[in-house]
Each structure stands twice: as C-alpha cells, then as structure tokens.
Amino acid sequence: MAKRFLAYGLLGVSSFLALFPIFWTISTSIKDRVDTYTLPPKFFNFTPTLKNYSSLFSLEQFWEIYWNSILITFGSTLLCLVIGSLTAYSFARKPKFTGRGSLEGLMIAVRALPGIVLLLPIYKLSSYLGLYDSKMALIFIYAGFNLPFAIWLLMSFFEQIPIEIEESARVDGASNTRMFTTIILPIAAPGLVATGIFVSLLSWNEFLIPVIMAGENAKTLPVLVASFISNRTLDWGPMAAAATVALVPIVLLTVAIQRWLVAGLSSGAVKE
Amino acid sequence: MRIITARFGPRTKSRMNRRKNLRPIAHFTIPTWIFLAATVLVPFVYGIYISFLNINLASFLPPIFVGFENYQNVLNAPETWSTFRITLAITFIGLLVQLPLGVILAVALHENLKGTKLFRSILITPMLLTPVAVGLTYRFMFDTDLGVINWTLSLLGVDKVNWLGSQTSALLALIVVDSWQSIPFVMLLVLAALTAISPSLYEAARVDGAGAGQIFRNLTFPLITPTLLVITMIKIMDFLKLFDTLFILTRGGPGNSTTTLGLWTYKTGFVFLELSRAAALGVLVALITLPVYFLWRKASKGVR
Numbered sequence: 001m002a003k004r005f006l007a008y009g010l011l012g013v014s015s016f017l018a019l020f021p022i023f024w025t026i027s028t029s030i031k032d033r034v035d036t037y038t039l040p041p042k043f044f045n046f047t048p049t050l051k052n053y054s055s056l057f058s059l060e061q062f063w064e065i066y067w068n069s070i071l072i073t074f075g076s077t078l079l080c081l082v083i084g085s086l087t088a089y090s091f092a093r094k095p096k097f098t099g100r101g102s103l104e105g106l107m108i109a110v111r112a113l114p115g116i117v118l119l120l121p122i123y124k125l126s127s128y129l130g131l132y133d134s135k136m137a138l139i140f141i142y143a144g145f146n147l148p149f150a151i152w153l154l155m156s157f158f159e160q161i162p163i164e165i166e167e168s169a170r171v172d173g174a175s176n177t178r179m180f181t182t183i184i185l186p187i188a189a190p191g192l193v194a195t196g197i198f199v200s201l202l203s204w205n206e207f208l209i210p211v212i213m214a215g216e217n218a219k220t221l222p223v224l225v226a227s228f229i230s231n232r233t234l235d236w237g238p239m240a241a242a243a244t245v246a247l248v249p250i251v252l253l254t255v256a257i258q259r260w261l262v263a264g265l266s267s268g269a270v271k272e
Numbered sequence: 273m274r275i276i277t278a279r280f281g282p283r284t285k286s287r288m289n290r291r292k293n294l295r296p297i298a299h300f301t302i303p304t305w306i307f308l309a310a311t312v313l314v315p316f317v318y319g320i321y322i323s324f325l326n327i328n329l330a331s332f333l334p335p336i337f338v339g340f341e342n343y344q345n346v347l348n349a350p351e352t353w354s355t356f357r358i359t360l361a362i363t364f365i366g367l368l369v370q371l372p373l374g375v376i377l378a379v380a381l382h383e384n385l386k387g388t389k390l391f392r393s394i395l396i397t398p399m400l401l402t403p404v405a406v407g408l409t410y411r412f413m414f415d416t417d418l419g420v421i422n423w424t425l426s427l428l429g430v431d432k433v434n435w436l437g438s439q440t441s442a443l444l445a446l447i448v449v450d451s452w453q454s455i456p457f458v459m460l461l462v463l464a465a466l467t468a469i470s471p472s473l474y475e476a477a478r479v480d481g482a483g484a485g486q487i488f489r490n491l492t493f494p495l496i497t498p499t500l501l502v503i504t505m506i507k508i509m510d511f512l513k514l515f516d517t518l519f520i521l522t523r524g525g526p527g528n529s530t531t532t533l534g535l536w537t538y539k540t541g542f543v544f545l546e547l548s549r550a551a552a553l554g555v556l557v558a559l560i561t562l563p564v565y566f567l568w569r570k571a572s573k574g575v576r
Contacts, residue, residue, distance in 0.1 A: 003484070007380040011391045014377060018398050021452070024420060025409045041420050083307060086300040097298045099305075106308045109316075112565045114513040114534045117554040118312060120541050121319035124327070144311025147304060176297065205402040207516045212542065222404040222516075229408065229520055236412050243405035254400050258393060 022247065028240035029053070036236050052237035056245070061219065066245075069221040072135060072210075073203040076142035080150040080199045081192055083143070088154035089180060093163075107148035115145065115208045123212050133215035141213065142203050150199050157191025158184070194260035197253050204250065221246050316558075323552040329545035342552035351528060352553070355536040362443060362450075362532060363511040367504060370451050374458025374503075375496070379488075381459070382466045392463075399456040407520025410449045411436070414521075439529035442522050446530060449517050454510070458503050465499035465575070466492070498574035505568035509561060533557055 027043070028036055035046040056062060091100070110118075122141060123132070131137035161184065169179050185192070207222040214223060225246055228239045323342055325335040346352050377395065381388055398406070413421050414435040422432050435445045469492065477487050512534055518524065524531030524539065531539065537557060541550030 004383065004385060007383045007385055010376065010380045011385075011387075011395075015391055015394045018395050018452070018456075021406070021409045021413065022397070022401070024413065025405070028412065037418060039418065039423060041418075041423055079307075083303040087304040090297040090300040094297050099298065099301070103301055103305060103308070106312055108565065108569070110308070110312055112509050112561050112568070113312075113316075114509075114515075114537075114554075114557055114561070116515070116534055116537050116541075117319065117558050118315045120537070120547065120551050120554055121315040121322060122311070123541075124322060124547060125315065125318060140307075141311055144307045147307055151304070180300075201400060205404075207402075207404050207519075211519075212538075222402055225402070225404050225408060226520055229411065236418075239408055240412070243402075243408050246402045246405045250400050250402065251397070254393075254397065 022251075025240050025243050025247065028236055029244045031237060033237060052241040056238045056241045059224075061216075062224070065219050065221055065224045068135060068218055069204065072138050072142060072218075072220060073200045075135075075139040076146065076203050077196050077200045079139065079143040080146050081154075081196055084147055084150035084195070085154050085158075085185065085188070085192065086180075088151045089158050089184060091151065092155045092158035093166075107151065110145060110148045116212075119208065119212045126213065132213065133217045135218045138210060138213055138218050138220075141209055142206060145206075145209065146199050146202050149202065150195050153195045153198060154188070154191060157188050157195070160191075161187050191260075194257050197257050198260075201250060201253065204246075319551045319554055322548050323555050325548050327547040327551075329541075329547050335548070338548075342549045343556075345549060346552050346556065351531075351536060352533075352556075355528065355531045355533045358443075358530065359511060359532040359534070362447065362514070363508055365443075366447050366450055366454070366511060367507055369447060370454050370458050370507065371500060371503065373451070374455050375462050375500075377455065377459045378462035378466055379492075381463055395459060396456050398453050401453070403453065403516035404520055406453060407449065407517040410445070410452075410517075411521055414445050436522055437526060439526070442526070442530045446518060446521055449521060450511075450514065453517070454507065458507075461499055461503055462496055465496040469495050498571060501571035502568060502575055505564050505571055508564050509568070512557065512561060533560075 029052050030048040030050065031042070031046055032049050032051065035042050087103075090097070094100075126132050126134075126137055165183060165187070166179060169183050174183070205222065206220070207226065210218065210220040210223050211226070214220060221242075225239075225242045228235075228242060322335075324337055324339060326338045326341070327335045381392055381395075413419050416422060416432055416434045416437070419435070421435070425433065433441055435441050473491060474487065477491050482490070511532070514532055515534060515538070518530065518532065518535055522530045524535050528536070533553070534557065537550050537553040540546050540553055
C-alpha cells in the first residue's frame with residue numbers, strides 16, 4: 001500500500017514538472033506585458049490576450065519562415081520514407097549481403113558523430129557548389145542525417161510482416177519490385193505513417209543544420225525562435241508565442257501516434 | 273522464427289531463387305548509399321583534408337597546405353582542454369542525475385498502477401519538444417528577477433540566484449534543462465528492459481523470501497545493467513553533441529565557462545572563422561567518439 005502511494009506521488013510530481021514549462025510558455029504567450037513582468041507570477045488570474053501572436057505574425061519574414069519549415073520538414077520526410085523503406089526492407093529480409101556491414105557502419109556514424117563535425121565540411125563544400133542557403137540542399141542534408149533513424153524504425157515494422165505473404169506472391173510470379181510496391185508497402189502503411197511523423201518531428205526541431213546552412217532565404221522556425229534571444233531587448237511575450245508556435249504541432253502529432261511512441265523513441269538504441 | 277517459416281516456402285530451384293532474390297534486394301540500398309556518401313562519407317573525408325589547410329573564412333588568400341599545424345595549435349590551446357574538462361563535468365554530473373531518476377521513474381511505471389499509460393505519455397512529452405523552444409522557456413524560468421524558479425526559491429527563503437551569471441550555477445541550470453529532456457529517454461529504455469524480465473523470476477525470488485530491496489539489488493539491477501551501459505554510451509555521445517539548448521541558454525558563457533568541446537568547435541569555425549582549425553577539432557572529437565561508439569555496439573549486444 002505504501003509502495004503504491006509512493007509510486008503515485010513520484011509519478012504525480014514528475015508529471016507536474018514535465019508539464020509545467022509547457023504550461024508556462026503557453027500562458028506567457030497569452031499574457032499582457034504587465035502580467036508577464038510582475039511578481040508573484042500570475043498563473044491563472046490574468047486576462048488572456050493575443051497581442052503577442054499578432055506582433056509575432058506581423059514580423060516581416062514570419063510566414064515565409066514558417067512555410068520554409070513546413071516545406072523542408074515535408075520534403076526531407078518524404079525522401080527519408082522513400083529511400084529508407086527500400087533499405088529497411090532489404091535489411092529486414094536479407095540478414096546478410098555484400099556491403100550491409102559498411103552501410104550500417106555509416107548509419108551508426110551519423111548517430112554517433114556530433115553534427116558539427118560533418119557540417120563544417122558540408123558548409124565549405126556547399127559554398128563551393130553554390131548550395132549555401134538553398135532549401136533544396138537543406139532538404140537533402142536533413143534527409144541524410146535522419147535516414148538512419150528512419151531505416152531502423154521501418155525495419156522493425158517490416159520484420160513484423162509474415163514472410164508467407166511474400167512467398168505466396170512469389171509463387172504467383174511477382175517480381176521483387178512489384179511485390180514491394182503492391183504488397184509490402186500497403187501492409188506496412190501504419191509503420192510508414194508512424195516513421196513519417198517521427199522523422200518530421202526530428203526535422204521540425206532541427207537547429208544546427210539551418211543555423212549553419214541557412215541565411216535569409218532558407219531560414220527555419222527554430223532559427224527564428226533562437227534569434228529572439230540575441231535581440232537587445234528581451235521581450236518574453238512574443239518569444240513565448242514563437243516557442244508555442246513551434247511546440248503546438250508536436251504536441252498534436254504525438255497524441256496522434258501514441259501507439260508507436262515507445263517503439264519510435266527507443267529505435268536505434270539497441271538494434272543491431 | 274523466420275528460418276522455420278521459410279522451410280515451407282517453395283523448395284524447388286531454391287538455390288537459383290535465392291540468388292535471384294538477393295541481387296535486387298541489395299540494389300534497394302543504393303539510394304541510401306548515395307545519400308549517406310553525400311552527407312557523411314564525403315564530408316568526413318573532406319573535413320580531414322581541410323584540417324591540413326589553413327582556411328580562414330574572413331581571408332581571401334588561397335588556402336595552403338600546412339601539415340599538422342592546426343592539430344598542434346589545437347592541442348596547445350588551453351581552450352581545447354578547458355572545454356574538454358567542461359564536457360566531461362557535464363557528462364559526469366548529467367549521468368549521475370539522469371540515470372537514477374530515469375530508473376526510479378521506470379520502476380514506478382513498471383508497477384502497472386491505474387493510469388500508468390497516461391503518466392507515461394505525459395512523462396515522454398519533454399523529449400519530443402523543440403530544444404530551441406525549450407531553451408527559451410527555461411531561460412525565462414531561470415531569469416534572475418522575473419523567473420518563476422527564483423520566485424519559488426524565495427518562498428523557501430532562498431535569496432535570488434543569478435543562474436546564468438556564474439559557471440557553477442549555469443552548468444547546474446544546463447543540466448536541469450538537459451535532464452528535463454533526457455530523463456524520459458532513460459526511463460523508456462529502462463522500462464523496456466524491466467518489461468523483458470520474466471515475472472517468474474520475481475515469483476521465485478519472493479518464494480525464497482527476498483525483500484523488495486534485495487530483489488532490486490540482486491535481480492532487477494543486474495538484469496538492467498546492459499541497458500544502463502547502452503544508455504551511458506549514448507548519453508556520452510549526446511553530451512558531446514549538445515548544442516541547441518546550450519546555445520540558447522548560455523551560448524557557452526559567461527566567457528567560455530559553459531562551452532563544451534562541440535560548441536567550441538562551432539565557435540572556432542563560425543565565430544572566429546578559423547575553419548581549418550575547427551576541422552582539426554572536429555577530427556579530434558570524432559576520435560573521442562570512436563571508443564565510445566565501440567563500447568556502445570558491444571554493450572548493445574548484451575541487451576536481450
């Protein structure tokens with residue numbers, strides 16, 4: 001009995017600590033300046049306002065940046081799914097083939113190496129090639145960096161498909177490619193969706209790549225959010241509104257993928 | 273399982289079939305090869321190459337080959353060692369905080385009380401959120417005059433702390449933020465390890481008259497140790513990678529007192545514009561990662 005009480009207490013307190021910063025950001029984003037800059041802090045006793053949002057949205061570049069974030073997230077996720085599902089399928093179905101070991105080594109290198117180690121030379125290379133500040137280049141780099149994660153996660157979904165299904169298709173004379181596109185992919189659709197959502201979370205949150213590789217043209221939301229801090233005057237209201245605008249899509253998405261959340265979040269950690 | 277079911281497949285011409293199947297499937301990995309070659313392999317090799325040149329982003333002179341000069345400079349610079357020590361300190365204290373708390377939460381969730389699913393969903397949320405936005409939120413919460421953290425402390429009679437103003441307190445704040453986002457990860461992996469332990473083992477231990485503390489020490493803990501090792505290795509790599517929250521919260525300051533080796537590499541390249549020297553640092557960082565990487569692979573074989 002005491003044990004249960006203790007567990008509940010522990011989970012309750014940590015849930016509060018997990019949620020409070022989110023609550024605090026959202027509540028700051030709908031507070032007037034006067035209500036923000038006051039002590040004791042106002043938790044509920046204030047009149048909500050949308051002023052911070054209107055000043056955020058009226059920033060010259062805001063919508064362009066928001067659109068960049070959506071475009072880059074969507075583009076890189078799509079690439080990851082198309083390319084990743086092919087590789088994940090061959091990994092799931094053929095335990096051994098030439099080059100698999102080295103490919104996995106490369107994938108793990110992406111997970112292990114700090115991004116800056118790769119981004120320094122990528123920056124130099126792309127300024128040679130005229131790819132600095134290009135949305136297309138960003139889509140490709142994001143996809144490359146997130147590909148290993150997508151492959152690991154997709155692999156776990158493909159492995160769950162019974163091989164008998166493929167064998168009967170093979171007896172019917174289906175080629176590898178046809179079997180993959182008409183039989184495997186439709187069965188794995190929920191897995192593709194879940195992986196897609198995870199990869200888009202990673203892309204949406206990515207900061208190091210755009211802070212190095214994007215100038216004015218390809219700027220993304222995290223870079224905009226970060227730029228608030230370097231301004232001389234710290235204006236917490238619009239800042240909290242910007243943070244909220246970045247956070248809300250994530251919270252909505254995670255509610256949608258509750259079922260796969262655990263598998264996705266630990267993917268790649270203990271997989272061979 | 274897969275081997276058994278495969279037996280029931282068509283056995284005629286099985287050898288030819290296998291070869292026919294093998295080739296197209298290896299083909300399937302070609303796009304991934306191209307992508308990873310372009311974003312990992314080529315940049316990595318090119319990074320080693322530029323670490324032997326003297327590229328400065330502010331200079332228009334054509335770069336020349338300087339041999340090991342960048343490596344010498346980097347190894348002789350006090351910043352390299354001080355930022356390395358800071359990285360070690362953050363890693364060590366961070367692990368000391370995050371591992372026990374993650375284990376405790378996993379054990380609490382593993383009790384399978386009513387509402388566990390809801391608690392789990394809530395506790396996972398922090399690790400999904402945009403680190404930059406999280407950093408911003410905490411920067412506001414750690415504010416000296418208006419921050420809700422100092423206000424809470426004042427209720428307990430503690431004087432105002434200028435959290436981001438001194439090395440010790442800034443490192444502490446940084447570890448708080450990182451822990452907020454990382455403990456859920458530890459918790460999830462440990463929870464998976466706990467779930468994998470057969471209930472009959474607990475049954476047997478209880479029959480033998482073992483108490484709760486004894487069961488944890490002699491049964492649960494040894495069984496989750498491989499997972500804890502994996503988490504430790506991943507976290508060491510992640511602390512070396514630490515960038516977003518650090519950049520927002522302190523930007524490595526005051527001075528360089530919270531700059532990690534990874535952030536120092538960034539600063540060398542993009543603040544001081546010494547690209548070649550930063551590349552040399554990058555190669556050193558990769559070398560540090562190497563043993564951790566091997567230990568991680570080794571440890572992950574022990575899981576399951």
